[in-house]
Amino acid sequence: xxxxxSDYLKKIWALSIxxxxxxxxxxxxxxxxxxxxxxxxxxxMIGSSPSIGSAVAMLLSISSFFAAxxxxxxxxxxxxxxxTLEMILARPITIELVLIGTCLASMLYGVFVSLVIIAIxxxxxxxxxxxxxxxxxxxxxxxxxxxxxxxxxxxxxDVPADAVLLSSVVRMPLIFISGVFxxxxxxxxxxxxxxxxxxxxxxxxxxxxxYIGRSTxxxxxxxxxxxxxxxxxxxxxxxxxxxxxxxxx
Amino acid sequence: MVEAIGLYKSFGSVEAVxxxxxxxxxxxxFGLLGPNGAGKTTTIRMITGLLRPDRxxxxxxxxxxxxxxxxxxxxxxxxxxxxxxxVDLSVWDNxxxxxxxxxxxxxxxxxxxxSLLEELGLYDRRSSKAKTLSKGMRxxxxxxxxxxxxxxxxxxxxxxxxxxxxxxxxxxSMITGLRRNGKTIVLTTHNIDEAGMLCDRxxxxxxxxxxxxxxxxxxxxxxxKYIEIKVLFDNSIDSSVLNEFRDHYNVTCDERWxxxxxxxxxxxxxxxxxxxxxxxxxxRIKDLxxxxxxxxxxxxxIVRGE
Numbered sequence: 110x111x112x113x114x115s116d117y118l119k120k121i122w123a124l125s126i127x128x129x130x131x132x133x134x135x136x137x138x139x140x141x142x143x144x145x146x147x148x149x150x151x152x153x154m155i156g157s158s159p160s161i162g163s164a165v166a167m168l169l170s171i172s173s174f175f176a177a178x179x180x181x182x183x184x185x186x187x188x189x190x191x192x193t194l195e196m197i198l199a200r201p202i203t204i205e206l207v208l209i210g211t212c213l214a215s216m217l218y219g220v221f222v223s224l225v226i227i228a229i230x231x232x233x234x235x236x237x238x239x240x241x242x243x244x245x246x247x248x249x250x251x252x253x254x255x256x257x258x259x260x261x262x263x264x265x266x267d268v269p270a271d272a273v274l275l276s277s278v279v280r281m282p283l284i285f286i287s288g289v290f291x292x293x294x295x296x297x298x299x300x301x302x303x304x305x306x307x308x309x310x311x312x313x314x315x316x317x318x319x320y321i322g323r324s325t326x327x328x329x330x331x332x333x334x335x336x337x338x339x340x341x342x343x344x345x346x347x348x349x350x351x352x353x354x355x356x357x358x
Numbered sequence: 359m360v361e362a363i364g365l366y367k368s369f370g371s372v373e374a375v376x377x378x379x380x381x382x383x384x385x386x387x388f389g390l391l392g393p394n395g396a397g398k399t400t401t402i403r404m405i406t407g408l409l410r411p412d413r414x415x416x417x418x419x420x421x422x423x424x425x426x427x428x429x430x431x432x433x434x435x436x437x438x439x440x441x442x443x444x445v446d447l448s449v450w451d452n453x454x455x456x457x458x459x460x461x462x463x464x465x466x467x468x469x470x471x472x473s474l475l476e477e478l479g480l481y482d483r484r485s486s487k488a489k490t491l492s493k494g495m496r497x498x499x500x501x502x503x504x505x506x507x508x509x510x511x512x513x514x515x516x517x518x519x520x521x522x523x524x525x526x527x528x529x530x531s532m533i534t535g536l537r538r539n540g541k542t543i544v545l546t547t548h549n550i551d552e553a554g555m556l557c558d559r560x561x562x563x564x565x566x567x568x569x570x571x572x573x574x575x576x577x578x579x580x581x582x583k584y585i586e587i588k589v590l591f592d593n594s595i596d597s598s599v600l601n602e603f604r605d606h607y608n609v610t611c612d613e614r615w616x617x618x619x620x621x622x623x624x625x626x627x628x629x630x631x632x633x634x635x636x637x638x639x640x641x642r643i644k645d646l647x648x649x650x651x652x653x654x655x656x657x658x659x660i661v662r663g664e
Contacts, residue, residue: 116461123458131446192442196500199406199436199513200459201428358408 120202124210125217132180132187133218137273142179143222146171153290165230166320170289170313172226177219177251178280181258182272184211185350189267189357198358204351212255219251230320237319242328246319249332250312253339256346257308263349265356289313293325308338359384359511359542365404365414367397374400376566377414382544382559384510387537389557390546393661397566398546399439402515405544406436418511432460435504439515439546443499445489449480452488452499453506460507467506474502478532494525501532512536514545518552530556554653562660570660574653581660582651585625587618589632590645599635603628614644622650 132138150168159167188194197207227243230236237243261276285291286300287309293301304310311331318324324331360382367375375397382388390398403409405416407427416423418430443452450471457467475481478498483491488499497517504512517533518526533543533556547553553560554574561571570577594613603609607628608619620628625648636643651659 119461120459123455127444127447127455130451131444191445192440193444195408195438196436196441196443196503197459198408199431199438200456201431202459203428355409358403 117206120206121210121213124197124202124207125213128180128184128211128214129217132184132214135183135187137183137269138179138218141273141277142176142218143172146175149284160321161230161233162235162321165226165233165235166313166316167289169223169226169230169320170287170309170316171284173219173223173247173250173312174254174284174309175280176222177216177254178258178276180215180218181211181255182261182276183269184214185259185262185354185357186267186269186272189265190269194354195358198354204354205347208259208347208350212252212259215255215258216248216251219254220247223247223251235320237316238322239319242315243319246312246315246332246335249335249339250308253308253312253335253342256339256342259350260342260346263346263353265353267357283307283309286310287313288317288325292317292323308335308342311335311338359386359419360388360405360544361417362401362405363415363417365401365411365416367400367404367409367411374566375404375411378563378566378568379414380561380568380571382511382542384542385537385540386558387533387543387545387556389553389560390544390563391548391550391553391560391657392546392563393548396563398548398563399515400566401563402436402438402513402544402546406434406513407431432507433509434511434513435507435509436513437497437500437504437515437517439519441500443488443496443503446487448485448487449475449491449499450484453503456503457506462507470506470508471502474505478502479528492525494521494528497521497525497529498532501529505536509541511542511544514543516547517545518547518549526552550654550657551652562657564661569663577656577660578650578653581656583621584619584651584655585622586647586649586651587620587625587628587632588645588647588649589616589618589643590614591616591636592642592644593639595635595639595641599639603631 149171153167154164185194198204258276262272264271264275266272286296286304287307288304289309293304293310296304311326311334314324314326315328315331318328363379365375365378378397378401390401392398400409404411405423407423407430410424419433421430423430447455453471454467457471472481475484478501480495480498480502483495488496491499518529521529530552536543545556557574559573560577561568563569572580591614595611597611600609600611600616603618610617618628635641
């Protein structure tokens with residue numbers, strides 16, 4: 110049993126390392142995971158003058174979100190096109206292990222980008238009020254967003270741009286309704302219910318709490334809802350991809 | 359070692375595989391032959407656990423492939439028909455990745471990987487990215503990746519498809535070498551002569567059904583009842599002279615060459631008639647060929663249901 114679990118973990122790690130080596134430096138990953146959130150942030154910064162704490166919190170929220178969800182939409186279409194998917198699925202692994210390996214690589218990308226933003230914040234003299242809570246929120250949200258990204262790759266297309274386009278269509282509006290740039294209580298009343306069903310809302314709320322002491326929900330609620338989103342998205346994503354991945358062969 | 363029992367698979371309204379059953383014994387090379395779209399790849403995908411059959415079961419060394427795919431696949435190496443190594447990884451890193459997916463210890467991967475790459479003529483290219491390899495080299499790399507786990511059973515889907523003569527020969531010689539080492543091999547191909555050369559036993563599949571099964575020699579005996587007689591006379595002959603053949607045999611005449619296709623048991627009679635013509639027209643025979651049908655001809659006859 111222990112040997113079985115250890116073998117599974119080794120296989121997931123091997124798949125994840127492969128994804129890191131192959132996809133971390135691909136154009137779509139860098140554009141959608143690093144450049145896009147940076148420009149969105151800069152666009153908001155021009156014309157407004159938030160405190161450094163607010164600026165770092167905004168950048169951290171959107172960067173974690175975009176980075177962790179930028180690789181997962183690309184991998185399956187890319188591997189379908191490169192004709193490597195069947196080759197890898199014919200090994201003693203399951204579709205679930207491949208998907209978890211992919212999510213792990215994507216999640217670590219989100220964590221890495223977040224750590225860079227945190228380091229920049231520290232360099233500018235801004236630090237989160239509670240480092241363990243910050244680390245826990247980054248880990249949990251990165252898992253959640255990598256599952257969300259993987260959901261976009263469930264369309265059995267071999268064109269990575271299809272999945273990237275779909276993910277952008279969903280991710281961009283979330284930025285504006287999740288309290289990253291505009292606090293939820295200042296959103297039009299009709300839009301507020303939408304913000305409650307966005308997984309970014311709860312992570313942004315934690316980050317705002319830790320960096321500028323402003324929050325809509327308690328930390329407990331933020332973590333609980335983020336955990337629920339992670340579980341639901343995880344199950345839904347794996348099940349959806351499990352059904353469609355065979356169509357890619 | 360490998361057993362397929364009544365496999366069925368449909369894609370929408372298309373019945374790709376309709377009740378395919380066969381078994382492969384230890385150390386055997388078994389060929390699944392058929393024209394394009396016959397159901398070969400779908401059958402292999404079901405046996406290797408990539409596709410779930412609508413009906414039927416597949417076993418690898420007694421393990422139900424769909425109940426325990428990981429355990430079943432740990433005994434097999436697969437080279438899918440349309441597949442590539444990771445082109446942005448080096449030859450060596452591709453091998454190591456696959457080794458890790460079989461949980462092979464690092465030292466074994468190094469030892470086995472080195473020996474495989476040397477055998478397949480890729481050792482000097484071990485640090486090159488796979489995208490720099492030729493098509494034949496990539497195919498050999500895929501074979502090395504399938505062999506890194508030293509599997510008991512190897513599935514090769516169209517192993518030489520699209521390769522030049524030299525690469526194809528190298529792969530074929532590797533396959534015969536693997537048989538000598540006791541490996542069980544299941545290969546699909548539409549290269550009939552290749553199957554005739556390599557396989558101990560073949561099954562011919564068409565429209566999702568196995569329509570003939572046996573050793574290549576069995577099939578030659580069972581279905582290869584025709585022979586071709588080619589005679590070269592010293593002078594061209596009038597084709598009307600051959601009318602006496604036309605009622606019974608398939609005859610063509612091309613200047614001095616006369617070709618007659620007849621059943622094997624009619625050989626004596628046909629040769630007598632040829633000698634008659636020779637004496638009657640005072641001709642000399644300059645050349646004579648008597649050939650059994652090629653395995654390809656037999657395959658075509660079986661597929662056409664003749």
